[in-house]
Amino acid sequence: MNADQLRKTLEALRERMTESQRSIRDGAISDAGLRDLGKAPINFAEQASDEQELDLMAERLTTSSETLADIDDAIERIDAGHFNECEECGKEIGERRLSIRPWARLCVSCQRKLEKEEGL
Ligand SMILES: [Zn+2]
Numbered sequence: 811m812n813a814d815q816l817r818k819t820l821e822a823l824r825e826r827m828t829e830s831q832r833s834i835r836d837g838a839i840s841d842a843g844l845r846d847l848g849k850a851p852i853n854f855a856e857q858a859s860d861e862q863e864l865d866l867m868a869e870r871l872t873t874s875s876e877t878l879a880d881i882d883d884a885i886e887r888i889d890a891g892h893f894n895e896c897e898e899c900g901k902e903i904g905e906r907r908l909s910i911r912p913w914a915r916l917c918v919s920c921q922r923k924l925e926k927e928e929g930l
Pocket residue numbers: 896897898899900901916917918919920921
């Protein structure tokens with residue numbers, strides 16, 4: 811995944827997150843919304859798997875502690891040219907990790923270390 815692809819993914823994610831946060835805030839997940847969700851599987855099959863992955867990511871993010879700010883930061887890092895550099899050790903963040911968490915700012919080993927320190 812190169813910087814351009816990553817940026818596009820992050821921007822799409824940001825858009826979706828903003829939208830789902832707005833829906834949750836406005837209580838827009840109404841009866842009509844649920845009916846639309848019921849129709850989703852039909853559309854799903856026609857859509858590219860990328861779309862599905864973005865939805866999943868947005869959903870995961872919206873319900874996790876990670877925020878839009880993390881995505882904004884990640885976009886800033888791309889613009890600054892060091893999106894795949896670990897903030898802790900300066901090593902490259904693996905491509906696989908970035909494809910799962912495009913907003914990651916630490917490499918896997920630093921992330922694990924941090925989680926251990928925080929007692930997670
Ligand atoms: Zn690291």
